Amino acid sequence: MRRKAAIVVALVGLVLAAAIGAAGSPAASERATVTNLTIWVGWSARELNEFKKVVAEYDTKKADVSVKVVGSINDDKITAALRSGNVPDVVSSFTSQNVGVYCPSGGWIDLAPYLKRDKINTNIFPATTRYYTQYGGTRCALPLLADAYGFYYNKQLFKKAGLTRPPRTLEELTAYAKKLTTRKADGSLDVVGYDPFIGFYQNSIGAYQPLVGAKYFDPAGRSSLSKDPAWQRLLRWQKSLVDYYGHDKLVKWQTGAGDEWSAPHAFGRGKLAMMIDGEWRVAFLAADHKGLSYGTAPMPVGNKSLYGAGYINGTIIGIPKGGENQDLAWDLVKYLTTNTHALASFSNGIRNVPSTAAAAKSTELKPDPNFAAFTNIFVHPKSATIPVTPLGSAHLETFTSFLAKWQAGKVKDLRAGLAEVDKQIDAKLKQSGGGVP
C-alpha cells in the first residue's frame, strides 16, 4: 500500500514538475505567440545584408514577430503577387513611379489611417519624397531612405590633367571631358572623360532633367518636351559630347566598361574620369576600390542658378492589399521609415540618404565628405524627381527610345522629334484613362 502511494505521489510530482517547467519556458510561450512577417525588397548581395542587419535589430526588440527578408524583388514580382493574392506582409520597390498604379488601385493599402492613428506628420519627410510616395492624394507608401544624384570625379586623373576643381556648367564639363579623354593607338577609347550616353550606367533623362530645370508636362497635364526649350539645350549638349567620342566608339568602349554593380566598374578602375551617379556609389567604391582617390560634387548645370540641385528618387515601402498581419506590418514599416536609429544605421550601411529630417541630422551618421555632397543635393530646393503618372515608367521609356535614335544621329529635326514624342505620351495617357495630377 505504501509502495502504491509512493508511486502515485512520484507520478503526480512528475506531472506537476513538467507542467510548471512548460509554463515557465520562454521558448514555448514565444512559439505560441510569434507572428512571422515577410518583407520583400529589391536589394541584393552586400546591400541586402545591410538591410537584414537593420531588420534583425527590430526582430530582437519585438518578441512577438519574426521577420523574413526576401531580396532581389522587382515590380513584376510585386504585381504578380498582388494579382494572385499571395502577398508578403510588407513590400518595397525601387520604381517609385509605380505609385501611380499601386495607390489608386489599392494594390498597396492607404497608410493615412495608420499615420493618423499614430500621430505621424508626413512633413517629417522632405517634400520630394512625399511626392513620389503618394498619388492623387492617396498615400500608399513611405520613403525608405532616398537617392540623390551627383557628380563623381577621379582626383588622380584631375591632377594629371591639371584640373583643380569639379566643373560647374555643362560647357565646363565638355571641356574637362575632352581634356581627360585618352585614346589607344588604334583610335579606340581608353579613358573616357565623361560618358553622356543615355542608358549607360545611371545616365537617364530623369537624372539630367534637374540640371536644366526642364518641364515634362504643362499645367494642363500634356507632355511638353518640345515646348520647353531647356530640353533641346540639354539634348544638343549631350549629342555634341557623344559626337566628340564617336557614337560607335563610345558604344564599343561601354561594352568593356565593366558591370555597373560589381568591382570592374569603369570609374573604380580609372577608365572613366567623371560620371553622374547616385550616392550609393560611395559605399560601392569603399567596398570595391578602397585606394581610389575621388571626389563628389553637385552635377554641372545648364543654368548657374540651378547649381547644387540634382535628381532625387528613392525606395518606397508599403503594405500590399490582402496581407494577413497589416497592423504588425505597419509597425515594421513605421520602424523602418521613421525610426532615426534604424534610418541612420541603414544609411551608414548602404550610404543612401536618410529620408527624414531627424535622421539626416543624426549623430549616428558616419561623417564622409563624399557622402555629404549628396545630403546637400537632397535638401536643395531645386532638386527634382520624375512626375508620377498612371503609366508607371512608360512615358519615360517612350522618351528614352527617342533619345536612343537622337544620340545615334538618326533624328534630323530635334524639335519635330520631341513634338512627336509629346503626341505619343499624350496618346498613352489618354489610352490609360489617366493623367498627371
Add this chain to the structure above:
Amino acid sequence: MSTTAATEALPAAVAADRRRARRTANRRRRLTVLAFLSPWLVGFTVFFGYPLVMSAWLSLHSYDLLTPARWVGLANYRYMFGDDPQIWPAVSNTLWLIAVSVPATVLFAFGIAMLLTRARTGAGVFRTVFYLPALVPPVAATLGFVYLLNPSTGPVNVILGRLGIEGPLWFNDPGWSKPSLVMLGLWGVGTTMIIFLAAILDVPRHLYESAELDGANALQRLRWVTLPTISPVILFAVVLGVIASLQYFTQAHVAASVAAGSATQGGSTSNIEIGYPEGSTLFYPILVYNHGFRYFNMGYASAMAMLLLVVAFAVTAIIIWNSRRVVHYQGDAR
C-alpha cells in the same frame, strides 16, 4: 379487333425497347469517348479556351491588373491601329524575323541533316554534337552568345581583330542585333535538324536507284526525289518556325537587357530602352509583355494578343493552302 391490336402492339413495344437500348448504348459510347477525351478537354479548356475567351473579353476593357476591368469597347483596337508608336516597329521587326530566320533555320537544319546522312564514320557522335545545343536553356544560350559577341572583350571580335578585321557591335548595333539573334537560333537548330534527318533517312532507296538509272545526277536526285518526299516535313518546319517567330521573346529580351547593361540590379531611375539597341529587338511579344506586365495595361496587351492570334492563324492557313501545290503526301492521289 383486340387480337389484331395485340399482335400489332407487341412488335411496336419491341421496336421501342430496341430504340431505347440503342440510345442507351450510344449514350454510353459517347460517355466512354468523352471519358477518354476528358484529360485533353480539361487541359484545352483551362489552358487554351479560358485564356482565349478572357483575352478577347479583356481586349474590350481597360484593366490595370489590380482593379476591376472597365469597359472601353474598341478603344484598345483604335489605339493599336491609330496611335501606338511602337506597334509598327514591333510588327516590322517580327516580319523581318519571319522572313530571314525561318528560311535560314530550315535551310541550315536541312543542310546539316544532309551532311549527317553522308557521314560514314562517327555518325552518332556528329548527330549528338549538332543536336546538343538544342538542349541548352534559351537564357543560358543567349548569355553565352552575348558574351562571345561582346564587341570589345568577346572572343569573336578579339580573333577578328587579330586578323585585322574590326568586328561589328553585334547585339549593340541596330543593324547587327537581329542577325546576331538569327545566328543564335541557327546554333540551336538541333531539333529541326533531327526531324529532317529522320525524314531524309526515310526516303525509299528504290526512288534514288530509279532516278540514277534514269541518269539523274546528285542535284537532280535532291530536287526530284529528296525534296518532294520530305516536303511534308519541310512544311511542318516552316509552319512551326513561323509560329515560333511570332512568339519570339526570351532570347531577344535577355540579349537586349544584357547588352544594354540593364539586366543586373538597377538604381532608382528608369533608363530602360525597350528593344535595345534603338528598338531593333522590339518584337511583337515583347511589346505585349511590356504593356501587360510593366505598364499595367493588360486590356491593351490582350487586344495585341488577339491580333497576334488572328495573324498567326491567317499566316498558317495561307502557308498550308499554298503548300498544296508543292507538298506531296505518300499515297496522295493528286
